[in-house]
Every structure is written in C-alpha cells, then in structure tokens.
Amino acid sequence: METVHSTQTKSGRKAWIEGVARALPVVLGYIPVGFAFGVLSQKAGISLWNALLMSFLVYAGSAQLIAAGLIGAGTPALSIVLTTFVVNLRHLLMSAALSPYLKKWRKRELAVFSYQLTDETFALHSVQFAKGMPGKPEVFAVNITSQASWVFGTWLGVTAGQLITDVKPLALDYALPAMFIALLLLQLRDRLQIYVALLTGLLAVGMLLLGFDRWNVIIATVLGATIGTVVELRWNRKRFS
Structure with missing residues (x-):
C-alpha cells in the first residue's frame, strides 16, 4: 500500500519526468524501427504527411x-x-490484462490510454502496475514519449528514404526484437515466469513453422498465460494447504 500511495502523490512534473525516463528503452527501439517504416513508406509511394x-x-x-x-x-x-x-487482434489480450488496474479511470482517459497502448508500453505498464499503480501523469508520459519517438523515427525515415536504396544492411529490423528481449527480462522474477516465457516462445515458433503465421503469437500467448496461471494456482494451493 505504501508503494501505491507514494507513487500517486508525486508532483506532476516529477511524475512526467519519471514516465519519460521509463519510456527510454522503448524510444531506443522505436526510432530505428520507425525509421525503417519511413523508408519503406517512401519506397511504397506514401507521402511524408500520410506516413x-x-x-x-x-x-x-x-x-x-x-x-x-x-x-x-x-x-x-x-x-x-x-x-x-x-x-492487431492481440490488443484485445493486452487490454484485458490491464483492465483490472484501470477500473476507476474515466472513459475518456481509457480511450486515450488504449489508443496509445502498444506491445512495448504494455510490457512496461504490466511491470509497473504489478509493483504499484502509478499516477496518471506518469502513465501518459510513458505513452506520449513512446509515440512521439515513433512519429519522429517515421519522419527521419521518409526524409532519408530518397538517399537509401536498401534498408536491410542497416539491420534496423533487429531493434524491435532486441527491445522485446530487454522488456521481457524485466518481467522475469521467478522460475515459473522463466518457464512460461520459454514455453510461450517455443509454442509461437512451432505454430509459425506449422503455418499459423497470423495467429501464432495470439494462440501461444493465450496458452502460455493459461498454463502459467493454472500451475501458479496449484502451487499456491499446495503451499497454503
């Protein structure tokens, strides 16, 4: 309870600064990937403003x-x-996972939050919400900073697109997986979470090889989360029985 209280009573400025700081790992991934999208958009004939x-x-x-x-x-x-x-169907799972923490939020606040929710900000919020619900300024600072970096990366990519003939040698597509690995490591706090993460990864790869290229992540996430929840409940029953 102390963590929740101290987090929510931070000054608005301090909360925004901490939110921006927490978003830095996402920013480091979004700028290069946004850059790659900008280059691809320029090659596809999409104008700067449309991109x-x-x-x-x-x-x-x-x-x-x-x-x-x-x-x-x-x-x-x-x-x-x-x-x-x-x-983007996976956003249904992410929204459902965070909904218990946001029951007291207003509808317009939820609308803005869900609009700016991505895989990466979901990972950050999941870790933070589990420790203690932060104030709204800090939450929105994470989302706004992340989106601003994505838009900035897009602008850089479209602007530089005329000078770059092939984006593959830059290995920009590795930025997003690398960022996901870093965010995943922040969430692994015990053996069960490590096992569930490994199992989910293996399921996702296995289903991808079987041809479920559009549904592998969603199916693997549901199965992994279900198995992890069932195992954790059984462990807790044995521990307190």
Missing part, C-alpha cells in the same frame, strides 16, 4: 509495416484493412 498521419493515428508498428508493403504492391484497401485488423 506521419499513419504513425499518429494508426500507431501500430507491425501493422504499419505490413500496410506499407501492401500499399506498395497495389493491394486493395479492404484486404489491407482486414490484414492489419487480424495482426
């Missing part, structure tokens, strides 16, 4: 990268919408 508008309104890295490729290939709009919708 920036996509990063501001859509704000979904994997969906934007896929959409840019599909636009460049001349794919019909309906197919692009359906494809990106399926890719």
